[in-house]
Amino acid sequence: MTMRPGSLRYMLSRRGLAIAILTMAIYVVLLIPFKQFVILDAITEIRPAGAVPVVMAVLLGPGAALGSAFGNLIGDVLGGTLTMGSIGGFVGNFIFAYVAWAVWNELSSSIRTDFDTRSAGHFIVAAVVASVACGAIIALGLELTGLAPLVDMFGVITLNDIVWTCTLGLIITWLLYPRTIKYRRDMHLVDQE
Secondary structure (H helix, E strand, C coil), X not given: CCCCHHHXXXXXXXXXXXXXXXXXXXXXXXXXXXXXXXXXXXXXXCCHHHHHHHHHHHHHCCHHHHHHHXXXXXXXXXXXXXXXXXXXXXXXXXXXXXXHHHHHHHHCCCCCCCCCHHHHHHHHHHHHHHHHHHHHHHHHHHHHCCCCCHHHHHHHHHHHHHHHHHHHHHHHHHHHHHHHHHHHHHHHHHHCC
């Protein structure tokens, strides 16, 4: 899966950057309170905020990828968990949102006004694929920096992302989907350029 020129142009547009800032703010606000519920010290914690990158990407587009990357980095800084592993976290969270958006776009070829069972299935597929990609990148970064073993971290991060995204994220998307239809229609037209 390669980054399409239109999606990069969109991410760096005024609208894409606004989505990035919104995503970053929501992500940071939801990350910080859960930093105390640690799974592995200074590596990862219980993360209901993990639903944010996928939800924002599906609802508002690829600008959420930038917001997810910077939001995670700021969360590490403010939460006192900034390490060399944060580099992998930055890249992994960008990929988390971007892959979710790309898979969602591929599966949802038309703009739907309702979030039905088919949409829910597409959301779950996008969330799982994105979670695996994110988990692999962050785990590889942690392995390369010597902070944690690849296999253990891949499982923990991927499972943590899947659980929160496929439960909380699915519910939030179902609730907000009809309210963002006009925005998605406009975004879809921009993406087709």
